[in-house]
Amino acid sequence: MWELNKNRGRAMGSIIKVVTGMVIGVVGFWVLDRYFMEDEYKVRQDSEYNQQATLAKEDEAVDKNKTLADSQDESESVKIESLTSELESLKRQVEVTNQELQASKLESKRLTAILKGDGTSLDGLTADQSNTNDSPSDQNKFEGIPESHHSLLTRPESMPKATHELHDDLVNEQEDISWATMKEQQINHFLMTYKDNGQYIIHKVECRSTLCEIIGTEHPSERDVWAEVTGQMRNQAWWEFTGTHTTSSSDSSGNLLFVTILQRVRGSEKAS
Numbered sequence: 001m002w003e004l005n006k007n008r009g010r011a012m013g014s015i016i017k018v019v020t021g022m023v024i025g026v027v028g029f030w031v032l033d034r035y036f037m038e039d040e041y042k043v044r045q046d047s048e049y050n051q052q053a054t055l056a057k058e059d060e061a062v063d064k065n066k067t068l069a070d071s072q073d074e075s076e077s078v079k080i081e082s083l084t085s086e087l088e089s090l091k092r093q094v095e096v097t098n099q100e101l102q103a104s105k106l107e108s109k110r111l112t113a114i115l116k117g118d119g120t121s122l123d124g125l126t127a128d129q130s131n132t133n134d135s136p137s138d139q140n141k142f143e144g145i146p147e148s149h150h151s152l153l154t155r156p157e158s159m160p161k162a163t164h165e166l167h168d169d170l171v172n173e174q175e176d177i178s179w180a181t182m183k184e185q186q187i188n189h190f191l192m193t194y195k196d197n198g199q200y201i202i203h204k205v206e207c208r209s210t211l212c213e214i215i216g217t218e219h220p221s222e223r224d225v226w227a228e229v230t231g232q233m234r235n236q237a238w239w240e241f242t243g244t245h246t247t248s249s250s251d252s253s254g255n256l257l258f259v260t261i262l263q264r265v266r267g268s269e270k271a272s
């Protein structure tokens with residue numbers, strides 16, 4: 001009996017040892033597995049962090065490149081605008097220089113005429129215009145046409161001349177050097193010093209004895225700048241014209257191309 005109990009005790013001890021070993025093995029495996037899982041998780045976290053850091057650096061580099069590109073584009077745009085402004089300024093300076101050169105030439109011509117006049121009045125340099133209005137072309141255009149019909153083919157005296165007719169008159173007109181030089185200088189000075197002179201370019205100012213012609217280009221604008229200029233010109237002390245005659249058209253860039261002719265007051269005639 002005692003031997004039986006002793007054997008049972010040994011068996012129970014073996015079972016307890018086996019169970020204890022199994023528990024220790026399971027706990028050890030769980031501890032090791034937990035350790036490796038945590039290590040793997042840490043490695044994965046470090047990898048994700050490194051990836052995020054790399055992506056952040058790449059985004060930062062892209063932003064820097066974009067900022068640099070935008071800065072370069074803005075700088076180039078500013079340079080282009082500056083060059084365009086300088087070019088426009090140079091164009092205006094060239095126009096002003098041309099006008100001053102033209103005025104100097106006219107003054108030189110006037111002085112030369114005075115010297116050649118041997119002390120005579122400058123007004124004597126102006127040749128008398130022909131009083132006849134019947135040129136060969138006028139006679140030929142009525143050839144074979146009854147006189148009763150001539151009025152139908154003639155511009156009535158009460159009707160103002162068109163700008164192109166006034167231009168032809170100016171081209172064929174004798175020059176009053178003293179008056180023409182003075183008026184050209186006065187008109188040029190007014191146009192060059194007018195507050196909106198950057199809105200237009202004057203190509204030519206020419207006066208003869210009864211007419212002055214201004215040829216220019218007005219830049220695109222919401223206002224009718226040239227109409228304002230001619231309106232202000234009437235208020236000048238040197239104004240002695242009956243009025244202005246302007247013909248204009250627009251080019252493909254929206255610029256206004258204009259020709260304005262001023263008619264001089266004669267005798268007791270007053271400006272309107």
